[in-house]
Amino acid sequence: MISPCGFPSLSYTMTPNQPPVLQRPPAEVLYGEELARLRAADRLPRPPGWQLSMPAVRRFILGEGEAAAKIVCAPGLIERALVTLASNRALLLVGEPGTAKSLLSELLAAAISGCSTLTIQGSAATTEDQIKYGWNYALLLNEGPSPQALVPSPLYRAMQAGQLVRFEEITRCPPEVQDGLLSILSERLLMVPELSGEGGTLFAAPGFNLIATANTRDRGVNEMSAALKRRFSFETLFPIRDYEQEFELVRAEVGRLLARDQVPVLPPDEVLEVLVTVFRELRDGVGRDGAAGERLSTVVSTAEAVSVAYSVALRGYYLRGDGGEPGDIVEALAGAAAKDNAEDGKKLRRYMEHRAGKRQGAHWQAFYAARHRLPE
Template sequence: MSLASVKQFILGGNGSPPKLVCSPALIERAMVTLATSRALLLIGEPGTAKSLLSELLAAAVSGDSTLTIQGGASLTEDQIKYGWNYALLVSEGPTERALVPAPLYRGMREGRVVRFEEITRCPLEVQDSLLSVLSDRVLAVPELKSDSAMVFARDGFNVIATANTRDRGVNDMSAALKRRFNFETVFPIADLEDELALVQRESAALLLRSGVPQAPHVDVLRVLVTCFRELREGTDDGGKGMERLSSVMSTAEAVSMAHAIGVRGHFMRGDNGRAEDIVECLAGTAAKDNADDLAKLRRYLEQRVSKRKGDVWRELYAARHRLTA
């Protein structure tokens, strides 16, 4: 695809709906990075659709988003580059037939984009195995003695990595590896209406797959999204500062909560969800990382929600006693 086509593929246009809600400037910068053969690193809070963006970019650029490396503490270098079929290795020795290509090997040989999820969760020695690949665009296979001992990257090969800001300190990248990436930060959705529309659309799709024909009312979802935004940003609707939660209050979490509210209402009461369900679901979301967040959430319900106008807000405040430890 051309750069303009990639942008339309992701953000929509000419009758096609958007696949992702984000800044057009972010998409343009990411496309230019990939077009100039620089590796791309998407960073941001968990739940800001970094993985989805990397998947869409890979699909648009190379027609394949399946060459994926999932980072983690147990990841090894052979899972990134290549391994061996040990039965063939014993019988034939190190041959091309015995070699088992991993995503990086395939991406270089086929000229495709490789996705590296949660790169900072990998051991440093695994991260640094990318240095020669990103610098020289070549992968050495020293076990082979033929021309196949060196794999030169074809045009189209590149790497899109992701790292969330909460885990970047687990195994922070070396300065040498950082220099080989262009960093782009993916921020939460800026506009309330855009975030509300996304939560409404995605939760409805999840509810249909769960056998729930009706999504929560838009007024309930608006209160849910507003609560998430205020607890995430630390400001209320009037712009006044308030306590923010240390837990991840992302759009993805809001979609998951809207799904849970719809399931709860449909199967337990026969309705499409109520404001009281928001309180009970918030307890599990807010207290994941820090027990103090539960106290902050109680103060939010007592001090902020109590002053809001509207039936759903009043129902939410009336259900505050459901917020149990």
């Protein structure tokens, strides 16, 4: 089966001698079989250009019946996002780093358009040409401006095909680049002044829209203009509040990553308990017992917790043949939580002494005993 982006569908039930085809498959490939089943069974009305109805997209993302939830968030947020994408407004997902904004935009694009790889990565170096279109200069010099010499951007291709385009970290782009979206989002057309006649105007096909993401920590870097804000509906994603939900999500995600790499172990639940608890308490500045503590200035998100759990399991499997130990978390924390902030390093050491050292259980004591692994 071929997805609308041209990728073959994959099954991740692998034999020991069958390596994964892609290191990081897009959602439409990873969940290709599930999406195909949903499309075959979907009899509800679909917005123009959509591959699934809104209830089917919601079922795909939040899980229902045999389908597992792929993200933890309020159902109302998903429903509002779907209504926005079916309208003439674009969608902006806002939140702290690591709150699954990019994952949600990928899942929405995969379910609605069958393609999540039409993506623009925003940065200080992003130019208006990268957003709209560029030119093959060899053809341009040889035959002048022509449709053949034009190099379409992901946005251009999304308008042609009637699909969703993703714009990651939109507030990292210079304001003048951001404002290049104004006429596109308002008029649903893109002018190519170099081309004359009908080829000089691209009209968006039904189904086209844009999903952007922005980190709250980047506010003020390149603030969006009021005119551009009016063309977006804002939805804020928050860190997972429930411990059990976060624990299950971390366990499921690290299990999926390890299965992809054919690593036949999982981190013990005791190790994951320490990891998730430490991340939550350092993120919120509040212990599970309600006692106040210190918050780190850096991001200690669920995504970071998954990354650390994955590293712990790989360390345990390849160096010792197990699924990881509580002490392995300590070394991973230095790079994931403290990073290059000396003050965060001090807070982490105080946490180890005043909180971890007082916890009951062999796993907590093993974690505390490994505090010497923190860099000075």
